[in-house]
Amino acid sequence: MNLRGLFQDFNPSKFLIYACLLLFSVLLALRLDGIIQWSYWAVFAPIWLWKLMVIVGASVGTGVWARNPQYRAEGETCVEFKAMLIAVGIHLLLLMFEVLVCDRIERGSHFWLLVFMPLFFVSPVSVAACVWGFRHDRSLELEILCSVNILQFIFIALRLDKIIHWPWLVVCVPLWILMSFLCLVVLYYIVWSVLFLRSMDVIAEQRRTHITMALSWMTIVVPLLTFEILLVHKLDGHNAFSCIPIFVPLWLSLITLMATTFGQKGGNHCMYLALQKPLTCVCVCVCICVCVCVCVCVCACTWPPLFEKMSLRVCAQGGRVGNLDLRKAWNFPRKG
Numbered sequence: 001m002n003l004r005g006l007f008q009d010f011n012p013s014k015f016l017i018y019a020c021l022l023l024f025s026v027l028l029a030l031r032l033d034g035i036i037q038w039s040y041w042a043v044f045a046p047i048w049l050w051k052l053m054v055i056v057g058a059s060v061g062t063g064v065w066a067r068n069p070q071y072r073a074e075g076e077t078c079v080e081f082k083a084m085l086i087a088v089g090i091h092l093l094l095l096m097f098e099v100l101v102c103d104r105i106e107r108g109s110h111f112w113l114l115v116f117m118p119l120f121f122v123s124p125v126s127v128a129a130c131v132w133g134f135r136h137d138r139s140l141e142l143e144i145l146c147s148v149n150i151l152q153f154i155f156i157a158l159r160l161d162k163i164i165h166w167p168w169l170v171v172c173v174p175l176w177i178l179m180s181f182l183c184l185v186v187l188y189y190i191v192w193s194v195l196f197l198r199s200m201d202v203i204a205e206q207r208r209t210h211i212t213m214a215l216s217w218m219t220i221v222v223p224l225l226t227f228e229i230l231l232v233h234k235l236d237g238h239n240a241f242s243c244i245p246i247f248v249p250l251w252l253s254l255i256t257l258m259a260t261t262f263g264q265k266g267g268n269h270c271m272y273l274a275l276q277k278p279l280t281c282v283c284v285c286v287c288i289c290v291c292v293c294v295c296v297c298v299c300a301c302t303w304p305p306l307f308e309k310m311s312l313r314v315c316a317q318g319g320r321v322g323n324l325d326l327r328k329a330w331n332f333p334r335k336g
Contacts, residue, residue, distance in 0.1 A: 015261040016053060020046035022254040029247040040102045051095045058088040079136050086129045093118045093125070112160035116153055123150035149174065168235040175228065182221045189214040219256040223249035 024046040030036045031043050061084055064071075071077045097118040104115050152174035158164045159171045193214040196202045227249040233239045234246055 011261045015258055017050055018254050018258045018261065020050040022251060022258070025247055025250055025254065029243040032243040040105050044098060044102055047098055051091055051098075054088060054091045058084055083133070083136075086132070090122055090126065090129070093122045097122075113157045116157040119153045120150070123153070149178070168232045172228070172232055179221075179225050179228065183225070186214075186217045186221050189217050216256060216260055220253045223252040223256075227253070 024044065027036070027038070027043045027046070031038060031040070061081070065081055071081075097116065100115040100118070104110060104112065152172070155164070155166075155171045155174065159166060159168070164171075189210070193207075193210045196207050196210045227246065230239070230241065230246045230249070234241060234243075
């Protein structure tokens with residue numbers, strides 16, 4: 001194995017994002033199972049680190065841009081700078097959403113539709129960003145995800161506010177559509193790997209590359225789909241698993257994604273830590289993980305059976321978790 005070439009193609013920005021997501025999902029599972037009693041502000045610490053690095057990277061990039069006027073005369077550099085501004089703007093809106101999620105869980109004082117408002121703003125902005133990226137031959141992966149998932153965001157917000165009473169299996173229909181596309185991609189790589197294995201005109205290096213891609217996709221998408229199915233069944237009350245076994249497939253997907261960063265070159269080398277590598281489908285998988293993890297966190301506060309199985313002893317504390325009175329917030333019927 002060529003270790004030098006492996007680290008030359010290392011993508012530090014994506015490795016940081018996947019590592020933050022992995023740590024966040026571990027802390028979230030431990031918190032939901034009552035193993036740790038941290039505030040959700042602390043549980044979200046890896047997400048805050050991710051956003052902090054984006055802001056710091058963008059600040060450094062802006063400073064370099066301002067101190068070097070010659071960069072403004074270069075067309076490609078101008079496009080890179082504008083792409084940075086778009087990505088940072090979307091990250092700031094996502095940061096606003098995450099802050100509102102933590103505040104809503106800890107205090108329970110406003111509607112979920114208000115919490116999801118930044119995501120509703122992100123979607124039209126992302127559509128415009130995708131049009132701009134297409135015209136300038138840029139890959140805006142996070143923007144693509146936000147633009148195609150507006151319906152999923154709306155369904156989740158309406159379900160959490162009890163405006164609709166659909167099962168979570170139905171609420172996540174937009175997610176199933178996207179996962180179906182990813183499953184087709186996995187099937188595509190498997191078929192091509194089989195064809196390359198049977199072909200005598202293909203060199204061994206190409207065969208290894210296609211087999212590696214097929215195995216990577218299977219290790220990413222299949223556990224991710226398993227996690228989402230287990231989670232939806234948990235929220236609908238169809239299984240009694242604790243959160244840690246449900247999250248194990250997600251951790252496997254994230255670890256695989258971290259391994260793939262050693263075979264990817266970085267995106268914008270000098271300006272910022274945002275997603276600018278044209279491997280759109282893999283980044284869609286990652287951002288799906290972010291969205292699903294956040295949804296797990298907010299849904300846990302709305303589903304009483306989950307809290308009844310946690311070691312928080314809600315009933316012994318008069319139905320209170322921190323500063324949030326669950327029965328008053330959601331009008332849960334009192335037992336007895």
